[in-house]
Amino acid sequence: MKKKTLVATLVAACSLCAPAWAGQTLDTVLKRGVLHCGVSDGLPGFSYTDATGNYAGIDADFCRAVAAALFGDAKKVKFTPLTAKERFTALQSGEIDVLSRNSTWTISRDVGMGMSFTGVTYYDGQGFLVNKKLGVKSVRELNGATVCIQAGTTTEMNLSDYFRTNGMNYTPVTYEKSDESAKALESGRCDVLTSDQSQLYAQRIKFANPDDYVVLPEVISKEPLGPVVRQGDSEWFNVVRWTLFALVAAEEYGITSSNVDQMAKTSTNPEVRRLLGLDTDFGKDMKLKKDWAYQIVKQVGNYGEVFERNVGKGSPLKIERGLNAQWNKGGLQYAPPFR
Amino acid sequence: MTPGETLRGGPRRWFYDPKIRALAAQILTVLAIALFAGWIVHNTVHNLTMRGITSGFGFLGNSAGFGILQTLIDYRETDSFARVFVIGLLNTLLVAALGIVFATVLGFLVGIGRLAENALIRGLSALYVETFRNIPPLLQIFFWYFAVLRAMPSPRQSHELLGAFFLNIRGLYVPRPIPAEGFVPALLALGIALAAALTLRHWARRRQERTGEPFPTGRVALLLLIALPLAARLIFGAPFTWELPQLQGFNFRGGWVLLPELVALTLALSLYTAAFIAETVRAGIQSVPHGQIEAAIALRLTPRQRLRLIVLPQAMRVIIPPLTSQYLNLTKNSSLGAAIGYPDLVGLFAGTVLNQTGQAIETIAMTMAVYLLISLTISLMMNWYNRRMALVER
Numbered sequence: 001m002k003k004k005t006l007v008a009t010l011v012a013a014c015s016l017c018a019p020a021w022a023g024q025t026l027d028t029v030l031k032r033g034v035l036h037c038g039v040s041d042g043l044p045g046f047s048y049t050d051a052t053g054n055y056a057g058i059d060a061d062f063c064r065a066v067a068a069a070l071f072g073d074a075k076k077v078k079f080t081p082l083t084a085k086e087r088f089t090a091l092q093s094g095e096i097d098v099l100s101r102n103s104t105w106t107i108s109r110d111v112g113m114g115m116s117f118t119g120v121t122y123y124d125g126q127g128f129l130v131n132k133k134l135g136v137k138s139v140r141e142l143n144g145a146t147v148c149i150q151a152g153t154t155t156e157m158n159l160s161d162y163f164r165t166n167g168m169n170y171t172p173v174t175y176e177k178s179d180e181s182a183k184a185l186e187s188g189r190c191d192v193l194t195s196d197q198s199q200l201y202a203q204r205i206k207f208a209n210p211d212d213y214v215v216l217p218e219v220i221s222k223e224p225l226g227p228v229v230r231q232g233d234s235e236w237f238n239v240v241r242w243t244l245f246a247l248v249a250a251e252e253y254g255i256t257s258s259n260v261d262q263m264a265k266t267s268t269n270p271e272v273r274r275l276l277g278l279d280t281d282f283g284k285d286m287k288l289k290k291d292w293a294y295q296i297v298k299q300v301g302n303y304g305e306v307f308e309r310n311v312g313k314g315s316p317l318k319i320e321r322g323l324n325a326q327w328n329k330g331g332l333q334y335a336p337p338f339r
Numbered sequence: 340m341t342p343g344e345t346l347r348g349g350p351r352r353w354f355y356d357p358k359i360r361a362l363a364a365q366i367l368t369v370l371a372i373a374l375f376a377g378w379i380v381h382n383t384v385h386n387l388t389m390r391g392i393t394s395g396f397g398f399l400g401n402s403a404g405f406g407i408l409q410t411l412i413d414y415r416e417t418d419s420f421a422r423v424f425v426i427g428l429l430n431t432l433l434v435a436a437l438g439i440v441f442a443t444v445l446g447f448l449v450g451i452g453r454l455a456e457n458a459l460i461r462g463l464s465a466l467y468v469e470t471f472r473n474i475p476p477l478l479q480i481f482f483w484y485f486a487v488l489r490a491m492p493s494p495r496q497s498h499e500l501l502g503a504f505f506l507n508i509r510g511l512y513v514p515r516p517i518p519a520e521g522f523v524p525a526l527l528a529l530g531i532a533l534a535a536a537l538t539l540r541h542w543a544r545r546r547q548e549r550t551g552e553p554f555p556t557g558r559v560a561l562l563l564l565i566a567l568p569l570a571a572r573l574i575f576g577a578p579f580t581w582e583l584p585q586l587q588g589f590n591f592r593g594g595w596v597l598l599p600e601l602v603a604l605t606l607a608l609s610l611y612t613a614a615f616i617a618e619t620v621r622a623g624i625q626s627v628p629h630g631q632i633e634a635a636i637a638l639r640l641t642p643r644q645r646l647r648l649i650v651l652p653q654a655m656r657v658i659i660p661p662l663t664s665q666y667l668n669l670t671k672n673s674s675l676g677a678a679i680g681y682p683d684l685v686g687l688f689a690g691t692v693l694n695q696t697g698q699a700i701e702t703i704a705m706t707m708a709v710y711l712l713i714s715l716t717i718s719l720m721m722n723w724y725n726r727r728m729a730l731v732e733r
Contacts, residue, residue: 084694085690085691085693085694088694088697089693089699092390092392092697092699108697109697112392112393112697113392113393113697114387114390114391114392114697134589142589143588144587144588144589144590144592145588145589145590146509146589146590151680151686151690151691151694152690152691152693152694152695153694156404156405156406156691156695157404157405157695159405159406160404160405160406160416161404161416164416170406171406171408171590172405172406172407172408173408173600173680174408174680174682174686174691175679175680176677176678176680176686176690180680184680187489187508188493188508189489189508189509189599191589191590230390231390231391232389232390232391
């Protein structure tokens with residue numbers, strides 16, 4: 001009899017043992033007190049460990065901004081470096097709470113893989129890096145070239161589409177890590193390295209002779225890079241998405257990490273006051289504190305500061321704002337109203 | 340216990356029967372395992388649906404859309420993921436087959452060399468085994484790929500041999516044979532020569548068993564295999580024309596290319612596994628009782644005959660089972676090729692395809708099933724060979 005009871009109990013228990021998780025990420029993270037954030041395995045400007053062992057870059061700073069919104073402390077982040085191949089599985093399996101790892105927003109990733117993109121932290125496009133010795137001036141001259149790529153990226157597909165539609169041949173050499181493909185170009189295993197343009201600039205500064213290499217003028221794809229969360233958890237999705245909008249809006253309203261305290265005291269601009277939680281408390285609906293956006297700007301800065309510090313004028317990459325400028329300055333960065 | 344009371348008191352209940360109890364316990368264990376497996380499957384499916392992750396094998400029919408470095412069969416980017424799977428599988432089998440052949444030849448040579456009378460050969464063999472056996476295979480792959488093959492010159496400064504062979508950082512380019520008018524006759528001649536050689540061997544054996552008179556089968560067979568195709572060539576013309584690799588634009592075109600990824604992986608795996616095979620061979624040879632060799636000496640067999648006719652056949656019984664394990668290891672280690680961009684099953688299918696489709700469970704399950712299948716096939720073949728080689732007691 002006892003055995004029967006045991007089996008019956010087991011069966012009964014099993015109907016409950018599929019973990020109900022939907023809608024719980026926010027509670028779990030708040031309870032845990034630390035944000036688990038997936039970043040890249042070493043890409044200057046986006047996420048890499050600097051000389052002091054800290055993660056730096058736009059993607060890393062975005063993780064910090066989420067932590068600042070959640071806990072009022074940008075340091076409460078546990079970074080998990082992931083290769084392109086590992087990243088989505090890590091998110092799907094719940095190993096990380098948010099993936100902030102220069103990942104391109106595409107329809108197949110958004111609808112078929114159980115993930116949702118929360119916005120765009122960086123508008124990128126695929127480019128080509130070649131050795132100047134080859135004397136190549138345009139992608140159109142690359143017929144028959146050997147091309148180095150990182151495995152499991154949209155880049156791989158774009159490359160194939162572009163060469164096919166232009167009737168050109170190529171030999172792909174595919175590596176798991178972006179560093180490996182960059183080294184393969186440097187050693188001459190391939191003629192050209194293709195990747196998102198921002199990555200090409202980032203990889204080039206790691207070369208022994210960066211000036212020997214040139215980024216070709218063509219951009220052959222749209223690569224909107226953004227943070228990703230698991231699908232079906234709108235509470236958590238909102239927190240991550242509005243963290244990004246808070247960063248962008250803060251820049252639009254001219255709030256920076258250095259003037260945010262003063263703005264909070266003196267500003268009469270209703271938009272600034274709403275964003276900083278002085279009049280309306282948007283935080284409550286997201287289970288956050290009233291000053292969540294204030295904490296983001298105070299501890300991490302606004303979008304413009306994050307950009308310039310990591311990839312723009314304040315960095316060795318010196319990338320122009322371009323598409324990543326504010327919407328009213330000719331770019332695409334646009335936050336919906338805080339109202 | 341008072342006298343009169345016995346252990347057999349009362350009718351025996353069925354559940355005290357040890358046979359039934361044992362059976363019941365086994366049934367319960369099987370049930371528990373089945374329940375556990377069922378729970379895992381149910382839980383996985385449930386969670387996948389909850390997270391909105393598409394599951395099933397429908398993705399295999401979708402167009403892949405990316406290029407592949409090495410394809411043994413025709414492939415275009417518009418082909419399906421299923422074809423990518425086959426390409427990855429063939430690439431894995433290619434490395435495994437090449438590695439097994441090279442590792443076996445080298446392993447036997449070194450293994451026999453470790454027992455040579457010549458001290459230099461013995462020392463070198465020992466040095467080889469101790470070096471290659473004790474460095475992790477991944478490191479060896481990196482050594483050949485990054486340290487050796489990356490040091491080759493660019494295509495325009497290729498090392499050149501006879502204007503037909505080119506070695507550079509992109510690989511080794513060799514001429515490609517294209518069947519010409521003499522191809523079919525040459526093939527026929529080779530077939531006839533092969534058949535004749537086999538018949539000859541059969542005849543020679545029977546004659547030797549009958550009369551004890553040996554026949555130089557090897558030399559005659561070799562002569563046949565060379566002479567007949569050569570005659571066909573003289574009569575019908577060359578069996579092949581050669582397509583030479585030529586530098587065009589960025590790379591060499593035409594000819595065959597041995598990719599550095601393939602070379603590095605094959606080299607590293609062969610050298611690594613050969614060290615283990617050598618030890619297995621040495622152990623096998625040493626397991627043959629010394630009396631056998633003394634008996635062979637007494638019969639005035641030459642050292643080569645002793646090795647070939649007396650020692651190796653008996654040593655094989657000891658060698659084959661661990662040799663099987665080494666073959667299996669080599670095949671499984673070929674998945675390390677993913678680290679240097681060799682498009683094998685793991686790198687290509689469980690890597691790129693997994694990432695492009697997000698179907699982690701399906702791709703990993705398929706990959707694991709394939710390795711299991713390859714390993715079991717090798718194992719079966721080796722078991723068959725082992726039974727054939729086993730000592731038949733008379």
